[in-house]
Amino acid sequence: MQRANERFVERLPLVLKRPVYAYAISAAFCGIALILRLAAQSFLxxxxxxxxxxxxxxxSTFLFGLRPGIFTGILCGFLSWYFFIPSGPGGSFGGGVILALIFYTAVIGIDIALIHWMQRANFNLAVERERSRALAENRELLFHELQHRVSNNLQVVAAMLSLQRRHIDDQVAARAMDDAASRLALIGRISRALYDPAEEGQDLHAFLTRLTADVLEASGRRDIQVTVSAPPGLTLDSHVAVPLALIVAEAVSNAIEHGLPHRGGTIEVSLEDSSGALSLRIADDGDGLAPDFRIEKGNSLGLRIASALASQLSAQFGLHPRPEGGAIVRLDLPAQAR
Incomplete structure (x- = not known):
């Protein structure tokens, strides 16, 4: 209702198909005013x-603009003088009559000027608002198009790396090419999912569920179960969601590769929101960590990437032994970092 009123006000003054209609309606306003004044003659x-x-x-000025307003002011002044202002002998005007007409002229002149200026300002504001809306739509369209192209390019680069890997005989180099291709493909899928206009503001629980399923499928393992828990309806800005998703992907991949390399097991991904601060936990029931393990001295590229992404988010990242057996990745993101 409020928006409808705003749209009506933005259209003022009304531009009728024929300007004569505005003057006719304004004359009708004058006639109604005359009838009301005659009806009130007995008690005023x-x-x-x-x-x-x-x-x-x-x-009249509010609905039809400056010229119909001036027309109405002149016509009403004539009607009020003719019917309600007594003239002196010979039709002369006294000082009081002249003062009343001057007062009337000043008041309606100020009213008409103020309404005209406000409508001009309102019109300019509506034009700027429409221009801003169009610019915002174009910017959003270009932004999503850019993200779409970046995601496609990442997928293309990942495919090229996979093709190039076929010509490499060295196992270490081939493994590095495979890891690079899979990470690029994963980043492309994450970007496409998070920046897709159809999925804007998507639920993180559903997104992380699809993400972990993709990582598990890419590993080729069927004996590992991944569960995800997150607050319903939780959404994050893209500058936080993308690094967070990459950390989850790296941690799950690390748990599959190093924690459960030769047997099945479970991986639990949990995300908690406490007064704006996020706590991410990724626990597995695998082989656990070596007694002398230090994350800063580890040789896992995935963990180094996850640590760098956590620093980008101003978050605390750690990998610790799980009391029940296995390992647990912890990421604590403060509220101000969101």
Whole structure:
């Protein structure tokens, strides 16, 4: 309802198909004002000849603009003088009559000028608002198109790396090429999912569920179960969601590769929101960590990437032994980092 009123006000003054209609309706306002003033003649004190004509001038100016407003002001002034202002001998005007007409002219002149200026300002504001809306739509469209192209390019680069890997005989180099291709492909899928206009503001629980399923499928393992828990309806800005998703992907991949390399097991991904601060936990029931393990001295590229992404988010990242057996990755993101 409020928006409908705003749209109506933005259209003022009304531009009718024929300008004569605006003058005709304005004359009708004057006639209604005259009838009301005649009806009130019996109980209004002497000296109020314009009391019912001011609203007619204001309404006409408000609806139809400057010129119909001036027309209404002149016509109402003539009607009030003719019917309600007594003239002196020979039709002469006294000082009081002249003062009343000057007062009437000043009041309607100020009313018409103020309404005209406000409508001009309102029109300019509506034009700027429409221009800003169009620019915002174009910017959003270009942004999503850019993200779409970046995601496609990442997928293409990943495919090229996979093709190039076929010509490499060295196992270490081939493994590095495979890891690079899979990470690029994963980044492309994450970007496409998070920046897709159809999935804007998507639920993180559903997104992380699809993400972990993709990582598990890419590993080729069927004996590992991944569960995800997150607050319903939780969404994050892209500058936080993308690094967070990459950390989850790296941690799950690390758990599959190093924690459960030769047997099945479970991996639990949990995300908690406490007064704006996020706590991410990724626990597995695998072989656990070596007694002398230090994350800063580890040789896992995935963990180094996850640590770098956590630093980008100003978050605390750690990998610790799990009391029940296995390992647990912890990421604590403060509220101000979101």
């Amino acid at each position: 004190p002497i000296g109020y000849p314009f009391v019912s004509f001011f609203p007619a001038v204001i309404l």
